[in-house]
Amino acid sequence: MTDTTDLTVSGESLSYPEDLCPPDNFNMVSTWIYRSSFPKKKNFSFLKKLGLKSILTLILEDYPDQNMKFLKENNVTLFQFGIAGNKEPFVQIPDDKICAALAVLLDRRNHPILIHCNKGKHRTGCLIGCLRKLQQWSHTSIFDEYRRFSHPKSRSMDQQFIELFDSREAWKVIDPKWIPDWKTLGHHAGM
C-alpha cells in the first residue's frame, strides 16, 4: 500500500498506516456522491481511496496546479459550474447552473463524484439542498442538513433559494437513462 510507512519495532517489522485526512466538511451525501470543502494536498491519499471518477466544483477560479495533477494522475474528470461565493447582500444563485450541476450529479456515468466549493458550506449546501428536493425530502430535513454543514455561518438566503428552487426545472435536463438506482429518488424519475 502506498499510504503505509514501515517501522521496525523490537526487531519485528510492522507496517503502520498513515492517518487519512478527509477534507474539512467531508460527507457521503448518497451512494457514490460525496461533498467537502476545497481538497488540499494532505487530503489526496484519502480521496484516492474513494476511487473518484469525477469532481464537481462550484468555485469560479481556475483549479490549482497540484489539484490538476491529482485529477490527471487519477483519471478524474472535472466539472466546473462556477458560482460567486458571495456573502450577503446576496447575489442570486443561477438556477440554470444548479440544474446543470444536478444533471451531472444524477448521471451515474460520473460516479463516484465529489462536490466541493471553498468551505463546503454555502454553494455546496445549496446544491445538496436542491438534490434533496429531487429526493422528496421535507424542507425541515433539508434545512437541518444545510445548517449542520454551514454552522455557524448558515445563511437564510441560501435556505430561501433551496425552498424556492423548482425541481421540475432540473428534471427537464436530467437524462432518465442514466439516473442512479436509488430507491430514494422521486417518482418524477419514474422509479
Added chain:
Amino acid sequence: MTDTTDLTVSGESLSYPEDLCPPDNFNMVSTWIYRSSFPKKKNFSFLKKLGLKSILTLILEDYPDQNMKFLKENNVTLFQFGIAGNKEPFVQIPDDKICAALAVLLDRRNHPILIHCNKGKHRTGCLIGCLRKLQQWSHTSIFDEYRRFSHPKSRSMDQQFIELFDSREAWKVIDPKWIPDWKTLGHHAGM
C-alpha cells in the same frame, strides 16, 4: 406508489408525492450504513425507501410496539447493544459492546443497516467514531464529524473514549469474510 396522494387539478389527474421525513440527525455514514436519532412513525415512509435489512440500536429500553411492527412488516432484523445514555459525570462506555456492534456493522450480510440511539448524538457518535478509526481517519477528522452531529451538546469524554479506543480489539471480533468491499477500510482488513 404508496407515498403519493392523488389530486385532481383542473380536470387533470396529477399525482403529488408526500414529503419524506428522514429522522433527525439522519446521515449516510458509508455505503449501506446510515445513522439517525430514534426513528418515529413519521419517518417510516422514508426509511422504507432505504430498503433496510437491519437496525442497530444502542438504547437500553425495549423497542416500542410501532417500531416492532415496522421491523416485522419490512423484514428488518434488530440488533440491540444497549448502552446507558448517561450525561456527565460519565459512566464508562463498554468497549466490548462497541466491538460487538462494529462486528455487526462490518458484516455486509446485515446491510443496508441503520444505527441509532435516542438523539443520534452521543452513543451513535461514539460508535461512528470507532468505525472511522477502523477506516484510518485522523482524530481531527473523526472529532469534526462527532461534533457536527452532537452540536451543541458535544462531550469531551465521548471524544476521549474514541481517542483511546483500541481498534485492534474490534478487528479480533470482525469476520474478514464478510467485511464490505470499501476501499476506505484499513489494511488490517487485508484490503
